[in-house]
Amino acid sequence: MKTSIGARIPGVALLLAAMLFCVFPIVSMLSAALQPQGTIPEGISWPSHPHWENFAAAFTAVNFVNLLSSSAIYVFGVVPVAVLISTMAGYAIAQLRIPGGRIFYVLLLIGLTLPVEVIVIPLYYQIRGMGLLDSYFALILPLIGINMPFAVFWMRAHFAGIPGELSEAANMDGAGPWTAFTRIQLPLAIPAVASLSLLLFLSTWNQFLLAIVLVRDPDKRTASVALQSFVGKYGSDLVLLNAGALLIMVPTIVVFLVLQRHFVRALLQGSVKG
Missing domain, CATH: 1.10.3720.10 (MetI-like)
Incomplete structure (x- = not known):
């Protein structure tokens, strides 16, 4: 017996919410890691010039x-x-x-x-x-x-x-x-x-x-x-x-x-x- 689309919506919504809950901190950390050194990151904001060299500096x-x-x-x-x-x-x-x-x-x-x-x-x-x-x-x-x-x-x-x-x-x-x-x-x-x-x-x-x-x-x-x-x-x-x-x-x-x-x-x- 196939499950109707309406019955699957709560499960899909819960899965998406769990995914966002897990991905959000990583995205926030990545946006902060690409900011210029010495600055204080606020929220999630993708820099116009990402500083990928920060990873080498941290390493x-x-x-x-x-x-x-x-x-x-x-x-x-x-x-x-x-x-x-x-x-x-x-x-x-x-x-x-x-x-x-x-x-x-x-x-x-x-x-x-x-x-x-x-x-x-x-x-x-x-x-x-x-x-x-x-x-x-x-x-x-x-x-x-x-x-x-x-x-x-x-x-x-x-x-x-x-x-x-x-x-x-x-x-x-x-x-x-x-x-x-x-x-x-x-x-x-x-x-x-x-x-x-x-x-x-x-x-x-x-x-x-x-x-x-x-x-x-x-x-x-x-x-x-x-x-x-x-x-x-x-x-x-x-x-x-x-x-x-x-x-x-x-x-x-x-x-x-x-x-x-x-x-x-x-x-x-x-x-x-x-």
Whole structure:
């Protein structure tokens, strides 16, 4: 049965409103980034002579090359490890019914309610006591632990929706838990793994608070911290600030466009049964 045009109008209007809500800040930032340096942008006004060189100035002002490389190190140090551990943990809790699995899962859920700001000071002294302060591991290890509750929750929700008959059939064919995991369960979990990787990438790439507290070397901080360089004591260079923010957003937009298909599949997974 076809849907009438009148019934589709509210959905289309809501979609357009959501699109404008997302695009408007980017357009505003772009118009501000193209204004002459030293000016104060007001509203959205496309300059008659756009200053595209502001992006090059913002790129060189804070040594973006080192910051982008350090951010990449954090991403490749956090995302693969967190995804691997959370995928195996989610499979074990949902499919293997390990002893104490529910208690462990409840403890992880409690971790979701703990704000990061509460543990910043104890985490600083712990990292300093381990001799890791001002190193890449000072940020990699805490980020893996902080992201673990949500990551396990995400993967456990996926594996809980997989019929248990698949694992039982694999056991009848002589496949152990590891074989069933790698040959059957993991291929089915590609959308969930890809979407989780995207979320962890965004969380790591945009990390600001822990990068300032645990890493004092400016060249070892994340790219998001570079925006602090455009904020002075008595004023801010709003033009370069917007240009720098757009530069930081480029990798996240590219990664999202690459993984958006898997992200949508993971969100819709389980919405249709049968």
